[in-house]
Amino acid sequence: MSSRESILKALEKETLKPETHPEITLDAIQYENPIEVFKENCELAGAQVFIPSDPHCPKAIVHELFPDCSSILSYAEGIESNVNLSEVKSGHDLNSLELTVIKGELGVCENGAIWVDIKDLRFRSSLFICQHLVILLKAGSIVHNLHEAYEKVDFKGSNYGLFISGPSKTADIEQALVIGAHGPRSCSVIIEP
Amino acid sequence: MNHPQAADTFLENPEHAKWHDRALWFVRQKRDKASKKLPEWEDLRDLAAGIKKHTLTKLSHYLQEFESKAQANGLHVHWAKDAEEHNEIVHSILEKSKVKKIVKSKSMLTEECHLNPYLESKGIEVIDTDLGERIVQLRREPPSHIVLPAIHLKREQVSEVFHEKMNTEKGNSQPEYLTEAARQDLRKDFLSADAAMTGVNFAIAETGGFVVCTNEGNADLGATLPPLHIASMGLEKVIPRMTDLSVFLRLLARSATGQTITSYSSHFHKAQEGSEIHVVIVDNGRSKILHEPEFIKSLQCIRCGACLNTCPVYRRSGGHSYGNVVPGPIGSVLAPHGSPEAHHSLPFASTLCGSCTDVCPVKIDLHTQLLNWRSKLMKSGYLPKSKVISMKVVSWTFRHPKVYATAGVLFRKIFPLLPTSLVYNRWNAWGKQRELPSIPKMSFREMYKKRKKP
Numbered sequence: 136m137s138s139r140e141s142i143l144k145a146l147e148k149e150t151l152k153p154e155t156h157p158e159i160t161l162d163a164i165q166y167e168n169p170i171e172v173f174k175e176n177c178e179l180a181g182a183q184v185f186i187p188s189d190p191h192c193p194k195a196i197v198h199e200l201f202p203d204c205s206s207i208l209s210y211a212e213g214i215e216s217n218v219n220l221s222e223v224k225s226g227h228d229l230n231s232l233e234l235t236v237i238k239g240e241l242g243v244c245e246n247g248a249i250w251v252d253i254k255d256l257r258f259r260s261s262l263f264i265c266q267h268l269v270i271l272l273k274a275g276s277i278v279h280n281l282h283e284a285y286e287k288v289d290f291k292g293s294n295y296g297l298f299i300s301g302p303s304k305t306a307d308i309e310q311a312l313v314i315g316a317h318g319p320r321s322c323s324v325i326i327e328p
Numbered sequence: 329m330n331h332p333q334a335a336d337t338f339l340e341n342p343e344h345a346k347w348h349d350r351a352l353w354f355v356r357q358k359r360d361k362a363s364k365k366l367p368e369w370e371d372l373r374d375l376a377a378g379i380k381k382h383t384l385t386k387l388s389h390y391l392q393e394f395e396s397k398a399q400a401n402g403l404h405v406h407w408a409k410d411a412e413e414h415n416e417i418v419h420s421i422l423e424k425s426k427v428k429k430i431v432k433s434k435s436m437l438t439e440e441c442h443l444n445p446y447l448e449s450k451g452i453e454v455i456d457t458d459l460g461e462r463i464v465q466l467r468r469e470p471p472s473h474i475v476l477p478a479i480h481l482k483r484e485q486v487s488e489v490f491h492e493k494m495n496t497e498k499g500n501s502q503p504e505y506l507t508e509a510a511r512q513d514l515r516k517d518f519l520s521a522d523a524a525m526t527g528v529n530f531a532i533a534e535t536g537g538f539v540v541c542t543n544e545g546n547a548d549l550g551a552t553l554p555p556l557h558i559a560s561m562g563l564e565k566v567i568p569r570m571t572d573l574s575v576f577l578r579l580l581a582r583s584a585t586g587q588t589i590t591s592y593s594s595h596f597h598k599a600q601e602g603s604e605i606h607v608v609i610v611d612n613g614r615s616k617i618l619h620e621p622e623f624i625k626s627l628q629c630i631r632c633g634a635c636l637n638t639c640p641v642y643r644r645s646g647g648h649s650y651g652n653v654v655p656g657p658i659g660s661v662l663a664p665h666g667s668p669e670a671h672h673s674l675p676f677a678s679t680l681c682g683s684c685t686d687v688c689p690v691k692i693d694l695h696t697q698l699l700n701w702r703s704k705l706m707k708s709g710y711l712p713k714s715k716v717i718s719m720k721v722v723s724w725t726f727r728h729p730k731v732y733a734t735a736g737v738l739f740r741k742i743f744p745l746l747p748t749s750l751v752y753n754r755w756n757a758w759g760k761q762r763e764l765p766s767i768p769k770m771s772f773r774e775m776y777k778k779r780k781k782p
Contacts, residue, residue, distance in 0.1 A: 176588060257601075296597075313503050
């Protein structure tokens with residue numbers, strides 16, 4: 136008997152009393168000022184948040200934050216890359232990447248997390264190997280809590296998606312928070328109207 | 329070595345022990361703050377426990393659903409009945425791709441299977457990439473906590489080992505400096521590794537994908553660079569639906585560190601172009617626990633570490649005193665299943681205060697299970713004679729009220745006359761580091777008799 140069969144058999148050995156699968160019907164938290172709370176929670180997670188009123192502003196903010204940036208990889212409309220992806224053979228070649236700019240699908244108010252699932256993402260490592268990360272997010276895509284987020288996200292056809300909340304960080308040395316563990320040292324969120 | 333003996337070693341440095349206790353209590357307080365910000369916290373715990381309870385009754389069904397959906401996504405699924413088979417499977421996958429070096433993110437399961445020494449014996453270099461895990465790996469010691477692997481160390485100790493192994497400045501123990509040094513050093517390993525290993529926080533039956541949560545981004549950076557990613561999961565990690573994740577991800581980080589969510593919660597469904605993802609589903613004694621009604625709930629565990637942080641015994645004895653990969657209350661209920669000979673002292677490493685049960689996000693009845701273990705271990709003869717006899721005497725006395733009352737009177741008369749050497753000696757474990765309470769003049773019984781009747 137293969138291990139697979141013997142494990143499955145061991146799990147079925149005795150019939151356990153059936154239990155129903157509970158429906159997720161709870162009164163989950165709602166906020167009066169979702170964008171404000173979202174901003175607060177992003178900042179608690181170590182991110183910086185910009186709320187420009189002019190829809191053309193993201194580009195200006197990126198340039199102001201990273202003037203003379205020699206390597207930008209952008210998956211977001213309106214922000215230009217200066218890295219030629221056709222010359223990149225593997226994610227390893229992106230090790231000197233300074234900045235990655237991406238679009239967030241959805242923001243979660245209760246924890247400042249942003250759902251990212253980029254369909255034309257060629258190198259997943261580009262989200263982590265860069266020194267800095269900028270996420271553009273539409274204000275209208277912010278939901279109150281994670282239950283609403285999971286209801287809204289379209290997982291069909293999702294190969295690799297993730298919630299990002301702030302920059303990479305650690306507190307493994309004496310519980311002292313240090314930003315910039317292995318991934319981006321900063322995470323800037325630009326909320327577009 | 330049993331738990332009390334190992335705890336003695338930890339307590340040899342009382343200043344350090346005090347610091348350890350406070351550091352973990354601080355994490356527990358952060359958890360409290362985070363949980364109180366959600367009015368629905370208790371409903372969430374009920375839901376999480378309910379989903380896990382349901383899943384455990386249909387584990388075989390959900391694992392098969394996960395397998396077929398994962399295969400449809402192009403993932404390779406393997407089954408391992410024990411640690412040995414898990415290690416062999418991992419090695420054979422690595423061997424096929426001629427892997428010389430792997431980067432590994434935190435996985436308690438691979439610790440449980442002692443994968444690192446196994447792969448090293450086969451000539452494969454294993455680099456732990458979580459900062460805490462890297463620190464303990466360089467010190468050649470096991471993690472002392474499932475979420476905070478190096479919580480037993482002071483920054484000076486980290487500085488010392490980094491100076492020795494990574495040539496950092498001697499005496500510079502600033503966390504920022506040390507973290508940056510590790511970042512630079514490990515970046516080279518990320519770039520030169522041929523394969524990556526991660527654990528699995530949740531596997532979703534409905535979609536055939538799995539979720540890995542980290543703060544450092546080490547699991548993602550590791551798993552997305554090389555062309556091979558192996559993820560190991562205990563068979564209890566499967567959950568039925570994608571939407572169930574909303575419940576668990578709300579609870580996990582809040583319970584673990586007081587964060588609302590980890591920096592990265594990554595959902596892997598398909599490998600990227602030119603890469604492979606393998607999932608190894610491991611039993612290693614879990615299916616046995618499934619058929620022990622009094623212990624089944626321990627399989628609900630999501631490894632948040634909240635029960636460790638709150639436990640007065642864990643905080644004051646350190647993770648290494650448990651002599652088990654998973655320490656603290658949850659470790660103490662899991663460890664004796666595998667080897668009661670080695671771990672019979674663990675269910676006694678508890679005050680039975682129940683704080684672990686109160687903070688558990690999936691409502692495992694931890695202190696009840698610890699008590700169940702105690703009686704089970706006594707019946708199997710694992711208790712020292714002295715304890716068995718004294719418990720029998722006490723139990724008999726409690727069942728005979730007259731004897732109890734007389735014994736009390738005699739004790740109160742005789743005890744104060746005893747010389748110190750007779751009271752504080754090696755048989756009085758309780759009096760080792762503290763004074764016994766002073767003897768009251770009257771028993772409750774006597775006070776009750778003498779009371780002024782209204």
